[in-house]
Amino acid sequence: MYCAELKAVLLEPVAIKRHRQSDRSETVRYIPGTVLRGALAAAYLRRGGGVDDQFQALFTRGECRFGPLDPARNLAPLTAMACKRGGVAHALWDSLWERMTAALRSFPIDESGRNPWKCPECESDMKPLDGYFYDSVEQGGEADKRVIEVGFMHVGIDRLRGSAAEGILYSVEALAPVQLDNEPVLYGCVRATAPEWIRALAELTEEEIYVGHHKTRGYGRCRLVVDNAEGAQAEEQNPQEWEQWSKEFIAYARQVDSALELDPDRDFFFTINLPYGAVVVDPFLRYSLDPADVVDWLPPLPDPAQPDYSARPEKPFEDGKLRCVAARTRHELVRGWNAAHGLPRADEYAIDRGAVYAYQYTGGQAGRQALHARLASLVEDGLGLRLSEGFGRVVVCDGFHRVRSSADGGRS
Numbered sequence: 001m002y003c004a005e006l007k008a009v010l011l012e013p014v015a016i017k018r019h020r021q022s023d024r025s026e027t028v029r030y031i032p033g034t035v036l037r038g039a040l041a042a043a044y045l046r047r048g049g050g051v052d053d054q055f056q057a058l059f060t061r062g063e064c065r066f067g068p069l070d071p072a073r074n075l076a077p078l079t080a081m082a083c084k085r086g087g088v089a090h091a092l093w094d095s096l097w098e099r100m101t102a103a104l105r106s107f108p109i110d111e112s113g114r115n116p117w118k119c120p121e122c123e124s125d126m127k128p129l130d131g132y133f134y135d136s137v138e139q140g141g142e143a144d145k146r147v148i149e150v151g152f153m154h155v156g157i158d159r160l161r162g163s164a165a166e167g168i169l170y171s172v173e174a175l176a177p178v179q180l181d182n183e184p185v186l187y188g189c190v191r192a193t194a195p196e197w198i199r200a201l202a203e204l205t206e207e208e209i210y211v212g213h214h215k216t217r218g219y220g221r222c223r224l225v226v227d228n229a230e231g232a233q234a235e236e237q238n239p240q241e242w243e244q245w246s247k248e249f250i251a252y253a254r255q256v257d258s259a260l261e262l263d264p265d266r267d268f269f270f271t272i273n274l275p276y277g278a279v280v281v282d283p284f285l286r287y288s289l290d291p292a293d294v295v296d297w298l299p300p301l302p303d304p305a306q307p308d309y310s311a312r313p314e315k316p317f318e319d320g321k322l323r324c325v326a327a328r329t330r331h332e333l334v335r336g337w338n339a340a341h342g343l344p345r346a347d348e349y350a351i352d353r354g355a356v357y358a359y360q361y362t363g364g365q366a367g368r369q370a371l372h373a374r375l376a377s378l379v380e381d382g383l384g385l386r387l388s389e390g391f392g393r394v395v396v397c398d399g400f401h402r403v404r405s406s407a408d409g410g411r412s
C-alpha cells in the first residue's frame with residue numbers, strides 16, 4: 001500500500017449526525033472515512049467524470065482506502081489514561097503493559113473498585129482518555145479543543161411565501177474549527193495500491209468538497225490538500241521494532257514481578273491496534289469484537305471471568321502457540337447514507353476506534369519469523385469488512401504503549 005497524508009480545512013461548520021432521530025442532532029467529532037469517500041466521489045462526478053474505470057478504482061473496487069479526518073494525528077488507544085482534572089497537560093499514560101502484566105500474573109485489574117491510578121501532578125484520579133492528543137503538550141495538548149461543537153437554531157422557510165414556515169424550528173449541532181495560526185484543522189491519510197490513484201485523488205482536491213448533513217444550508221464545505229502526492233511512499237513494516245517493543249515489555253513485566261517466567265528468546269509479545277476501528281463478523285454474520293473471527297491464525301479472546309492465565313485458550317502456531325493476553329475493545333454503532341441508492345445504509349456495530357488486542361507467542365524462531373510475515377500482511381491488508389472506508393486498518397505494537405504509568409505498575 002502507498003500512503004499520502006491528507007489535510008482538510010473546514011470552510012463551513014460540518015454537521016455529521018450521530019443519531020438518526022430528527023429531534024437530536026449531536027455531531028461526531030471527526031469526518032468518517034465513509035463520508036470522505038462519498039464526498040470525493042461526488043466531486044469526481046461533479047467534475048464531469050462518469051462512473052468510468054478510474055472512478056471504480058478510486059471509490060468502489062477497494063484500491064483506495066480512505067481514513068477518517070481527525071482534529072489531530074494521534075487518536076488515543078482505548079488503553080490511554082489522562083488526569084481527570086488537568087487532562088493531558090498533567091499526565092498522559094498508557095495502561096496496556098500494566099493490564100498485560102496483571103493478566104500474566106492471573107491477577108486482573110479490578111476496574112470496579114478503587115481507582116489504582118493517580119495523577120503525579122495533582123493526585124486526582126486518572127481516567128481513560130477518549131479522544132486525540134498532540135505529540136507534545138506545547139502543540140496544544142488535547143486536540144479536541146481545536147474543534148468546537150456549536151449549535152445553531154434554524155427556522156424553516158415556507159417555499160411558497162418565503163416567510164417563516166409555521167411550526168418548523170430545528171437545531172443543528174456542528175463541528176467548527178478554532179482557527180489557530182492558519183493551520184489545517186483536520187488530518188487523515190489515504191492509502192492506495194498504486195501511486196497513480198493517489199495522484200488522481202490529489203487532482204480532485206482542486207475542487208472544494210461537501211461533507212455531512214445540511215449541505216444546502218451553509219454546512220460542510222471543506223478544502224482538502226494531499227501531501228506529497230507525487231512521491232507517495234510505500235508503507236513499511238518493521239519486525240525489528242516489534243521485537244524491540246516485545247523486549248521492552250518483558251523487561252517491564254519482570255521488573256514488576258521477578259517470578260514471571262518470561263524469556264525474550266522464547267516469548268514474543270505483540271499488539272494489534274485498530275486506530276480506525278473495524279467491522280468484524282463471525283461465520284454466522286453476527287457482529288464480533290474478536291479479530292480471531294476473521295484472522296484464522298489468531299487465538300480467541302479469553303473469558304474475562306476466568307483470571308487464571310494458564311487456563312487461557314491457546315492456538316498452535318507453527319512450532320509454538322499463541323495466546324491472547326489482554327484486550328481493550330468496545331462496539332460503536334456505524335451509520336451512513338448510500339447516495340447511489342438514496343437510502344440509509346444498514347446500521348452496523350463496528351469495533352470502536354482505538355481498540356487494542358495484545359497476544360503472546362511462545363515457541364521457536366521459525367514460528368517467530370512466520371508470525372512476523374503474518375503480521376506484516378495484516379498491516380498491509382487490514383482485517384474485516386468495509387476496508388475502503390478506512391475500517392480494519394492494523395497497526396502492530398503501537399509505540400504509544402511504551403508511555404506506561406509507573407515502574408510499580410502491576411501493584412500487588
Ligand SMILES: [Zn+2]
Nearest residue numbers: 083090119122
Ligand atoms: Zn492532575
